[in-house]
Amino acid sequence: MxxxxxxxxxxxxxxxxxxxxxxxxxxxxxxxxxxxxxxxRRTTIARYGQPRGDILVDGEPVTGSHDTGEHLRYERTYTNGPMYAPVTGFASQEYGTTLLEHAEDGVLAGTDPLLSPFALWNGVARDRYPGGDVVTTLRRAAQEAAYEGLAGRKGAVAAIEPSTGRVLALVSAPSYDPSALSGNGASVTRSWSSLNRDADKPILNRAVRKTYPPGSTFKVVTAAAALDAGVVEDLDDKTDSPDPYTLPGTRTSLTNESEGCENAPLRKAFEWSCNTVFARLGVQVGVDRMAATAGAFGFNDADLRIPFSVAESTFDTKVDKAQLALSSIGQYNTRATPLQMAMVAAAVANGGQVRSPYLVERTTREGGATVATAGSRPSRQAMRPSTARLMKEMMVDVVREGTGTNAWIPGATVGGKTGTAQHGLGNSGTPYAWFVSWAKGDRDLEPKVAVAVVVEDAAADRGEISGGGDAAPIARAVMEAVLKSPARKGG
Structure with a gap:
């Protein structure tokens, strides 16, 4: 038994x-x-069973959570939703998350193990804690200036702090209200369909997810490459550049919008944006050195994140001399996001160093305890410091007496470069108006802001479109907003 x-x-x-x-x-x-x-359904119910953490700008939330009293209890709300949509993205019960709402979803939704004082156990137990907050690098005044500057137009603005890489403004127009996508009712479905049918693509983040031909703003890169390579040694020496310039190996003649470009010194060619001078300089520098310089500025980098992904800006490395000439004036296959061109301006302002841009200063638990910080950001040398000094001189000349006078700010030193980028079949599309710039207050030790502006629908009259006329005033407003803003506490 x-x-x-x-x-x-x-x-x-x-x-x-x-x-x-x-x-x-x-x-x-x-x-x-x-x-x-x-x-x-348990995970979904739990996800929306508590308020979501907030995204903060200048210490104030631009997001919130609304208690609906329904099965999926909390819906996302947005303050000034269209203005901040290119930063926040949306958090929808029906269509998921995008941009910061997606990149920082773990913190905002309360599932990031770092939100727990017992991080290892939380990672095993998959507990949900109160949502944390995401503190952005944005300056409210700069964001407002960019948004108001693009009102009624199509385009984008990106502004960064040259010495750190902090993103100070990121605006795309036209925009949309993310609140319209927050819930799961019939109105959300209608809003989603309407936004996706809209030919102007309001959901598209033009500041970081769309690339444009940068036009003459790319001449900043070409000039830096020519100076670094020793192709040009003195800004005031003649460049032996014909006008018109016959593209190598072709019968195609390249001309200029401005007069006086034949044999123009680099300083004057930059000031008045002579295509012939820079196309020839690009050919003299050669594709390898041009590509290396463009890469140092950030082109051909498919891994850039801020923390959400940024479209790759490109400089074609497999071109013949004629194609290289066009690439060197921001045409052919050269493409750039507004954020990339802000990085180009920032590199000049920062002594030739490019700081990786970032949008999140830190993340915090409920109550404000810091979970993670941005930390020090990597940098790379895009050009020699001596070259950067010469580039600053030339960009200041553009604003003082060249094509960028509309960006001048009393009591500040401003450098800029205009651009008008043609596109479309046979260049038939309305040209894009560009302006890239940086600014330093007279009492500042270093430049405080670098900006890139692109306006897609610049003017009804094609002949009146210009970066100086259409984009420079927007850049000026953003730069003024940053220079007048009080210094950010704690950096």
């Missing part, structure tokens, strides 16, 4: 072990598959 009891006890022990093993398998190893199962 005792033997049968032992056998029964052993069998029961085996069943208990099997039960524990199976429970462990399900709860630890197969839990993700159950969590992701479309039939499992």
């Amino acid at each position: 005792t033997r049968h009891i032992r056998h029964a006890a052993f069998f029961c022990a085996l069943l208990l072990v099997a039960l524990l093993v199976n429970a462990t398998r399900i709860q630890l190893f197969e839990a993700p598959s159950y969590d992701d199962n479309i039939a499992n």
Whole structure:
């Protein structure tokens, strides 16, 4: 009898072990598959069962959470939604998350293990904590100036702090209200359909997700490459550049909008944006050095994140001399996001160093305790410091007496470069108006802001379109807003 009891006890022990093993398998190893199962509503209910953390600008939230009292209890709300949409993105019960709402979803939704004082255990237990906050690098005044400057127009603005890489403004127009996509009702479906049918693509983040031909603003890169390579040694020496310039190996003649470009010194060619001079300089520098300089500024980098991804700006490395000439004046296959061109201006302002741009200063738990900070940002040398000094001189000349006078700010030193980029079949599209710039207050030790502006629908009259006329005033307003803003506490 005792033997049968032992056998029964052993069998029961085996069943208990099997039960524990199976429970462990399900709860630890197969839990993700159950969590992701479309039939499992518990995760979704839990996700919207508590308020979401907020995204902050200058210490104030630009997001919120509304208690609907429904099964999926909390819906996302946005303050000045269209103005901040290129930064926040949307958090929708129906369509998921984008931009910062997506990149920082773990913190905002309360699932990031770092929100727990017992991070290791939280990663195993998958507990949900009160949503944390995301503190951005944005300056409210700069964001407002950029948004108001683009009102009623199509385009984008990106502004960064040259010495750190902090993104100070990021605006795309036309925009949309992310609140319209927050819930899961019929109105959300209608809004989604309407936004996606809109030919102006308001959901598209033009500041970081659309690339444009940069036109003459790319001459900043070409001039830096020519100076670094020793192709030009003195800004005031003649460049031996014909006008018109016949593209190498072709019968195609390149001309200028301005007069006096034949053999123009680099200083004057930059000031009046002579295509012939810079096309020839690009050919003299050569494709390898041009590509290397463009890469140092940030072109051809497919991995840039701020923390959400940024479209790759490109400089074609497999071109013949004629194509290289066009690439060197921001045409052919050269493409750039407004953020990339702000990085170009920032490199000049920062002594030739490019700081990786970033949008999140820190993340915090409920109550304000810091979870993570941006930390020091990597940098790379885009040009020699001596070249950067000469580039600053030339950009200041553009604003003082060249094509960028509309960017001048009393009581400040401003450098800039205009651009008018043609596009479309046979260049038939309305040209894009560009302006890239940086500014330093007279009492500042270093430039405080670098800006890039692109306006797609610049003017009704094609002949009146210009970066100086259409984009420079917007850049000026953004730069003034930053220079007048009080210094950010704690950096």
